[in-house]
Amino acid sequence: MEWFDRYSRTIEEYHLPKGIDARKEYAEVIGSDGMEVLERVWEDATAPLELRCLPAVDILRRTWVHQYQIVEGQVRLRDAKNIPPAGERMDSPYDPDARFGNKRSTTCVERRNKCHNRRNKCHNRSSPQSLIL
Numbered sequence: 001m002e003w004f005d006r007y008s009r010t011i012e013e014y015h016l017p018k019g020i021d022a023r024k025e026y027a028e029v030i031g032s033d034g035m036e037v038l039e040r041v042w043e044d045a046t047a048p049l050e051l052r053c054l055p056a057v058d059i060l061r062r063t064w065v066h067q068y069q070i071v072e073g074q075v076r077l078r079d080a081k082n083i084p085p086a087g088e089r090m091d092s093p094y095d096p097d098a099r100f101g102n103k104r105s106t107t108c109v110e111r112r113n114k115c116h117n118r119r120n121k122c123h124n125r126s127s128p129q130s131l132i133l
Contacts, residue, residue: 003033010094024077031068031075034060062090 006029009015017026038061041051051057066089068075069082083089090096 006030006033027067027077028075031064031077034064035068035075038064059090059096062096066090 011030017023038057041047041057066084067078069078070076
């Protein structure tokens with residue numbers, strides 16, 4: 001039931017807990033849930049290998065690489081100083097091409113145009129934790 005309550009709707013600003021500490025705690029619960037999904041896909045011998053190549057799993061993996069890290073065995077939200085630059089990171093799993101940008105006091109979201117067709121490559125990694133280090 002907890003999973004359904006957390007993930008049955010799109011995460012929007014007005015659904016988030018109030019306060020920085022409460023939001024960080026909530027983000028780390030989400031990080032742990034996502035890591036559990038990635039571990040099941042990558043480490044569970046009974047999981048079909050095709051799961052690793054699903055676009056949704058790749059988006060989850062890339063989001064977690066950019067937003068989370070493993071610290072002393074725990075999934076932790078990365079500090080703002082420890083995330084990739086805006087042009088290199090994926091800021092929304094709902095729109096993988098959206099990028100947040102800041103210029104002076106203005107914040108915007110823009111879509112990156114894809115001028116070339118890149119094939120989605122499915123890599124055989126031994127552990128999702130190696131993706132987040």
